[in-house]
Amino acid sequence: MTAFTTVRTCRGEALLWPAHLERLCQTCAFLGLPVPDADLPALEPWPWGLLRVTVGAEGTFWSHRPLTPGPRPAGGVRVRLTDIQVHPQLAAHKTGNYLPYRLAMQRAGDAFEGWLVAPDGTLADGSRTAPLLEIDGGLVVPAGGLPSITRAAFLEGREGSERQVHCSELPTVTRAWICGSGVGIVPVREIAGEDWSVSLPAEWPQTADFTLVWPEG
DSSP states (O other): OOEEEEEEEETTEETTHHHHHHHHHHHHHHHTOOOOOOSOOOOOOOSSEEEEEEEETTEEEEEEEEOOOOSOOTTOEEEEEEEEEOOTTTTTSOBSOOHHHHHHHHHTTTSSEEEEEOTTSBEEEESSSEEEEEETTEEEEETTSOOOHHHHHHHTTSOEEEEOOBGGGGGGOOEEEEEETTTEEEEEEEEEOSSOEEEOOOOOOOOOOTTTSOOOO
16 A cells, blocks of 8 residues: 655756645545655756655655656647546545556557546546546536646636536537646647547647646757
């Protein structure tokens, strides 16, 4: 049983680390694990990196690797809605229980991302990123998944709401993004379901924030 978080780094600096640490502490408390070490090791000064902080019964462990996701998908990405369900108790936590997310990524096929559902038929989370939707002109965070640090950073200063989004609402989405430490904020150009799909305008946010941009160059 482990808890972990993945943190984007830039030139050896762990971006949004206080927010990641707070979420990690909450998960450790939920699982009965030790309090994470707040002090990070010296990090390699790569232009972009991904730091994984893992907490188990024996303590806190770190691994750091270069972050090289490839060319920015200028036209946006395609996501697939799967029938894989999140764990009813662990969906709000980043733990060693990878199975649902691995299965969703497999079901995604040639899509960039696979979305998971809750038992009640609502959209819950992505296999490796968090969804953000525009419905009826407003930004909506689907309830039921991991509270994304990157998504929260993007929403800071913007109006939005968190609520359950039934999968039957997805064809009415007017814009969408996926959010995560590894990719930043990426527009979705298509949501594909079992027997339907919706095409969306792929609008990249206008930002120079190192926590939100696609890591390239």
